[in-house]
Amino acid sequence: MIISFSSHAKIYSWVDEKGVKHFSSYAKSTDAEEVQLEAPVSQWKKTEIKIIDEGFDLTESERERIRRDVVAVYEFFDKKLYFDIYKTVPVSIKAFGDKQAYVEYIRNHKGISRQSKDNSHNTLGIYLPKFNEIVIYQQKYRERSFSTIKHEVSHAITDTLTPFVPSWLNEGIAENMETIGFEKGGFSIGPHLINYNHMKKHKRESKLLPVKEFLSLTSKEWRKKNIRSGYVMQTQAGELTRMLLSTDTGLNFISRLMHNYKRGDKTIAFYLVDDEYFGGTGMLESKWSLWVNRKQSDSIAL
Structure with a gap:
């Protein structure tokens, strides 16, 4: 339960006949006690x-x-x-x-x-x-x-x-922070032409992994594969994260993942997609296919 308290209002608490504790801005019971609050x-x-x-x-x-x-x-x-x-x-x-x-x-x-x-x-x-x-x-x-x-x-x-965040997500967010800025009073992530051009090249060479396989890698596996592949995994992480950041649904998905890992969850990301992303793995894979084939890298307004 989250309660927002005014710095000037009094807050009272009391317990009803069922043993449930209540809070209110005025005393609803003769047994109500004023709550002494310390402003954080x-x-x-x-x-x-x-x-x-x-x-x-x-x-x-x-x-x-x-x-x-x-x-x-x-x-x-x-x-x-x-x-x-x-x-x-x-x-x-x-x-x-x-x-x-x-x-x-x-x-x-x-x-x-x-x-x-x-x-x-x-x-x-x-x-x-x-x-x-x-x-x-x-x-x-x-x-x-x-x-x-x-x-x-x-x-x-x-x-x-959040030290338990998967390496692909850690790297993916960092890639997009490279072009973060402010525009018209809000956040803007500018085009990342290096990643976009590398992604197109890796697609032609069939080096990009299906989303399911990509998200199933452990952090250790991802890091090894990233170095061995000549940093193909880093490009894919940046572009997959960028795709997610481009929509409210994807941004919320990233936020939920980050907070899951912040709480100590170590579940591989793939197993969280169906619960945390609207449409599940199938929808994510479909959007990734469209994203890879887009014609240019544009700015993203957040």
């Missing part, structure tokens, strides 16, 4: 992002842009996935001026897994959960570096608040 203290604070420039040469306007981008990702989780984020996930961002310095930093960093170190040359950025640190480097197309920061901030929030 909000823990929300402005997002403080520590930005460490290691040769990236960030301008002050770019630093401010990074702060705005990070806030946009936080607000998406708070307002669209209903995570009720009352405190921020502490994160520092280390921005290197070139890829070699980035790779060397990761490979020499204590506490990072051997797999992450060996795979560092294939990544555009990384979130280090043990250290609450995001590491990126200046890419040839500078704009993509800022998109990578939003991607890794999504991982920071997900890994901290």
Whole structure:
């Protein structure tokens, strides 16, 4: 039971003849007692992002842009996935001026897994959960570096608040946070042309998995298959999640999945589709087929 209390109104409680406890704004019984309420203290604070420039040469306007981008990702989780984020996930961002310095930093960093170190040359950025640190480097197309920061901030929030979320969904949301922004007073997810073009290529090469098979993978299986396939799984995760985000039904489905995993559920996603997605697996598979064949990647208004 959720009760919304006014800060000025008195609240009374009493127990009826059946032993059921009631609440009301006035005393309905001579035995009614006034409930003493303590107003909750909000823990929300402005997002403080520590930005460490290691040769990236960030301008002050770019630093401010990074702060705005990070806030946009936080607000998406708070307002669209209903995570009720009352405190921020502490994160520092280390921005290197070139890829070699980035790779060397990761490979020499204590506490990072051997797999992450060996795979560092294939990544555009990384979130280090043990250290609450995001590491990126200046890419040839500078704009993509800022998109990578939003991607890794999504991982920071997900890994901290709902660590049991499947890898495909964790990665899929992060892929779409790369183009999150505000438009006409609401959220907008811009086109992701890289994923769209890769998806078209993978479709022609018959590398995309049927939705049923894709959602049946464990996180460990998904991660292995992702690396072995040359990150085909990551593209599919991004586009499948994007498809879901494009409709209210799909957005609600993602939100329910995230909260199931937040509560500690470890059920493979496929087994939750029929209960949580309107139309079940058949409908999801049908929509995915239409999505893969669409003519272009458009913005999504949320």
